Amino acid sequence: MSATFFILAAVTLIGACAAMMLRGLVHCALALAVAFAGLGTLYLNLGAQFLGLAQLLVYVGAIAVLIVFVILLTRGGDSDSPALSPTALPIAGVLVATAIFAILAWAIFHTVAIHSPGLPAPQATIRQLGTSLMEGYVLPLEVIGLMLTAALIGAVIVAMKEKQDPR
Amino acid sequence: MLGMGIVKGLVETARNFLGSFTDKDRLVTVQFPEERLPVAEAARNFPFLIYDGVDPEQGLRCVACQICEKECPPRCITIEKSKDKKPDFVGKQQFYPAVFDIDVSVCMSCQICVEVCPFDAIRMDNEFELSTDDRFGGLLWTKEKLALPNEHYMAIHPTEAAEVEARRAEEKAQAEAKKQQPAVTK
């Protein structure tokens, strides 16, 4: 629990809260990107190089960009959604969030892992990740690849159909 | 094959780049204040008044007939006739302009004043670097600034000047002949 951990955690939490509370939709998406980047740096802080960099590459580089594209292509981005009106129930939201946090904290503190002496973390190098993907888990890998291809083709078909509809 | 066009283009630009250091044709810039392009003979920019001889007041050809003032399309010329007369190149007594102003910012270099002048008094100069930072009169040129010697005219437009000189010499000879004739007939 060093100073870097606190700073990075603060950045992540501020990004996540801002993503909920800001008014403009694109602002929320950018704050979400900050939260993702914070998570990536937290992984790097724990020493998981591949995971942290993959988080940055995929989440911030691709998914955040995808989210802003979707916002712009569907809503126009100009119309700011009205913030939660004061008559909404923020108190209920806070209570629910606190309850979930308490349950998760109780669950985590009662796991075996926290109470056992710290084992040396297994060094999952990229080479090991690669070999296990290609040898042990090759079937799930191929299935995921097929699923992604199907999603891509489906998206293209849906987009094409919309272009031909007015005809 | 795909990509050949790009390679040919790159070769051509490389040839341009390397040739610009050695070949005159591949570097056509004229570095303006230090080098200048040669000016064509008929180039014109702003009019000037011609005077013969050495005295700009006495030798001024303009007789203040005000034709150029009337014909100028943007009306940039202002002329005031003098009260007395002085002799011109054939000896006849003529008025002269007491005030002759041309506004540089209004003149559009159309050369109409030159075309209508019956006395070959106003011609076009080809000097174009006329800008000044004097906002209050720097661009209103008076008779003193506009008067330039005939030698200047002969230097910048040689062919026209030769033709004008020939015509004036002929008129002078005719005037001389007429001056001597009455002594004979009477």
Add this chain to the structure above:
Amino acid sequence: MPDQMFVLLKHWILGYSPAVIQPAVSILLTIIPILLVFPVLFALTTVLERKGLGRIQNRYGPNRVGFYGILQPMADALKSLTKEDIVPASADHTVHFLAPLVLLAVAFLPYAVLPIGRNMIAANLDAGVLFFFAIGAISELSVFMAGWSSRNKYSLLGAMRAVAQMISYEVPLLLSSIAVIMAAGSLSTVEIVEKQAGFSGIFPHWYVLTPWGFAGFVLFMIAATAETNRSPFDLPEGESEIIAGYYIEYSGFKFALFFLGEYLGMFAISGLGITLFLGGWSAPLPFLTWIPSWIWFFAKLVGLIIGFIWVRGTLPRLRMDQLMNFAWKFMLPMALVVVVSAGAWRFLPQGLTRWLVSTAFIAVAYTLLARGVETRNKIAKRTYRFAE
């Protein structure tokens, strides 16, 4: 000795500093040269590019300011600092302000994993190449922020085009580097350079001298030109079409920061290309190894910059659909074939066989794809759509 000059200098200064502040001094001594050298290189590149383009176009470049115009960047810096900073009234002020800052921060980060000389790298990460690509992907967000925050249709259009272009060309970029990673067996930039630092006879072990390496290098450089929005892929900047694309509404110093960010990105990605394909800091011929390693790196970097300038002066700008077609229908299949060819190279025994097999893969794919590109260029019959 001059090869390790800077490393020894750093150790000497560290030896003289008290033990308490040694980590901080070490970090500063590593970072400050990067922060000084590359912006100076940027300034020199702006003036050399303008002079180079001028000579290509039969004219002088800027030659009034210093000795042959070399102080032109000073004049440019002075101009951009003293220009009025105009922000449109309806622009989103926070995001508008943050966009150039994010771009600049993200532009400096990739230099940490480039080995500039032997033992001269800022951060020897085990996943250096992955770090580079992750940071490059973040820079797309800043482009989008710049375009969107100006509340200007044209700037938004430029931003969307820029992001689409950057995403499309990231795939061939990554795939061609995967071929190198496969051949080197590691993601660390230091190891990749060290694998290329040997000689067999007179030829260095650079990956660009293999068939898949050559094709991969060409693909990498084309994708790099597109990633940094450089001509002929500069439609998002489109100086003659949508004026400045996503940075229309920026004036003065922020514009200069965008320029700096773009050029720094160009240097970084050239640096990565040098590391992956051209052997990093290693010399090309065995009898030239007495020249210090960092001089080789910068010489190769200058060579690639000259290549960028040359291509900019030669090729016209690509239209958006031509650009996207090229990325997805030519470069992506070609990059996959390069990966396969690199795999064949790795697993076949040394000798003529693997040269022939690798070259065959690439040549066949190239001719087939080239034929595909050329047939699509034929102008289609004009169709009319009338209002019903």
